């Protein structure tokens with residue numbers, strides 16, 4: 001597998017400082033960085049989530065790609081480098097790369113992920129499933145997103161870079177974090193930057209609750225795993241019994257248009273050496289999943305300095321796929 005692949009360790013750059021910042025808060029909600037959800041176990045649980053029948057975002061995105069992939073490929077200038085953020089095993093990517101290959105006769109791809117094993121699988125997947133893809137046009141970069149973007153830009157100093165950000169992941173960032181994220185991405189890539197992403201749309205509460213409070217309980221396990229990782233960073237190993245006692249709760253925030261995933265602690269958890277005290281009955285916010293109205297997304301693009309060039313909307317699933325250009 002070419003370039004920047006350095007073995008099979010799963011890394012996260014989330015620091016103890018970030019965890020403490022969220023857990024020492026005694027005024028508002030305590031929270032942890034959502035990046036802690038995606039260690040090896042968390043990534044496996046997320047893969048399970050995407051197979052749940054009530055988790056519509058995965059199916060919806062797949063369906064939209066199926067319908068629009070040729071039009072999408074035509075919007076991406078020839079000779080562009082497709083850079084995928086958090087490519088995982090690249091389950092949906094082959095569709096896009098095949099369409100680009102068919103439309104432009106060549107496709108250059110860089111997959112960025114923190115997990116070495118996922119990058120390896122993604123590489124095999126793509127080489128097997130995209131006709132005509134060349135080994136020398138592939139880069140698998142084990143890094144976090146911004147570091148990965150800089151590495152890709154160094155390798156391709158002049159080409160148009162199309163950032164591919166699937167999985168409606170923009171929803172996991174707060175409004176201000178999303179703006180910052182886009183600004184940082186543009187700074188890392190420089191000019192000639194476009195983004196192809198999916199954003200889940202604000203929809204009825206029943207459907208949202210079903211998707212994030214699934215019948216089998218995988219989402220609860222996913223969220224608990226993130227909390228376990230946060231406490232492990234503080235040197236606190238959680239027993240299975242304690243973890244089972246945490247109660248997974250989902251709120252639908254109509255004001256902010258987001259699903260909020262919490263854990264409620266039945267008893268006090270004190271880590272005096274870190275000045276952390278989670279009180280009995282208190283909730284910790286582990287993840288948000290924002291659901292956009294058209295206006296919400298336009299606002300985000302404006303704030304980030306992007307112009308939305310193309311948008312496809314799917315009414316059945318309430319999902320939109322967009323290409324903002326810098």
Ligand code: AVI
Nearest residue numbers: 049167168169171172219289
């Ligand atoms: C990765 N991300 C877009 C998922 C979502 O829908 O917000 C993560 C997830 N959390 C719980 N279920 C899925």
